[in-house]
Amino acid sequence: MAAEPLPPFDPADPLGIDDLLAPEDLAVRETVRSWAADRVLPEIAGWYERGELPAVRELARELGALGALGMTLEGYGCAGASALQYGLACLELEAADSGIRSLVSVQGSLAMYALHRFGSEELRREWLPRMASGEVIGCFGLTEPDHGSDPGAMRTSARRDGGDWVLSGRKMWITNGSVAGVAVVWARTEEGIRGFAVPTDSPGFSAPEIRHKWSLRASVTSELVLDEVRLPAGALLPGARGLGAPLACLGHARYGIVWGAMGAARSCFRAALDYARTREQFGRPIGAFQLTQAKLADMAVELHKGMLLAHHLGRRLDAGKLRPEQVSFGKLNNVREALEICRTARTVLGANGISLEYPVMRHATNLESVLTYEGTSEMHQLVLGKALTGLDAFRG
Known part of the structure; x- marks a missing residue:
């Protein structure tokens, strides 16, 4: 047969x-x-x-x-x-x-x-x-000017005043901040870290936009300033107690980054592949040269390995089996490899790689932010290191 x-x-x-x-x-x-x-x-x-x-x-x-x-x-x-x-x-x-x-x-x-x-x-x-529906945009206030990788040391505070809560502090590098209608803000209280839903029209709340960025330029990034912002008791998120609550949210968002980074990498790879097929040097397309083909092959291998990893983690999440350490595995690998794909694609495009007529440099600079937000590579390495050894290297 x-x-x-x-x-x-x-x-x-x-x-x-x-x-x-x-x-x-x-x-x-x-x-x-x-x-x-x-x-x-x-x-x-x-x-x-x-x-x-x-x-x-x-x-x-x-x-x-x-x-x-x-x-x-x-x-x-x-x-x-x-x-x-x-x-x-x-x-x-x-x-x-x-x-x-x-x-x-x-x-x-x-x-x-x-x-x-x-x-x-x-x-x-x-x-x-x-x-x-998109009628209201939200933001998430955890990172502070002096506390990024160590959010447990946050200084933003919330104190009880009668039946109300009063919040004071600053948050930094907040996506959507100045266009948000509600901010989920994490603050230190006598009961530990708690979360609050803060309407952004509350007196004492402001969100000045952060400018002069060379990465994520097509994104609204802001500081959040809370100057004695008074909230009713109902603004408290009752199910959120301790640092585990915001970290659970970050884990959910990091999962999306595992996939998203491969989208940026795919865009750069395809730009390089198309360019290699049509750009001629020494009388033939540069894609006909061995070194260019080696670059394209290596990019394709890492891109599609990363996509398989993303698929695997997605299946585990749908099955209720995805662990935080596995999300760290995915973010560490896929963002790191996406950056390398973007940089290699830039070399294939030569000088054209820095032009905004092509997506490569834009994705490369954006991924420099993705590399460090929602957990730097070093933090995810330490998460995996602790999981592998059983030894905590975060604190001396």
């Missing part, structure tokens, strides 16, 4: 990873990819060059209509999608730009996730439906 012919080799999917996806997964990916191609790619180079995201509120509403905000959450107008589908969405969004994926990630995996998992029913009903 004759064997079935093998399927053709697909340079866009050399390992046949699409065979792992169900039709509904592919439909989600195509919907987000088409939206990004229509709404982001034609404008992103200009937004990045000018250092702005002028259509952020409009984009948020469109993303809400797609079901991309709070995508894996159940109820309150959220899509209730699988973790795998959310990962595919993150990949396509970051293939357009890391700033767009950050908008969605902070909205859904940080602010909405915190409210959904730790908030009261009143807070969920107040905020989540409007956040799912």
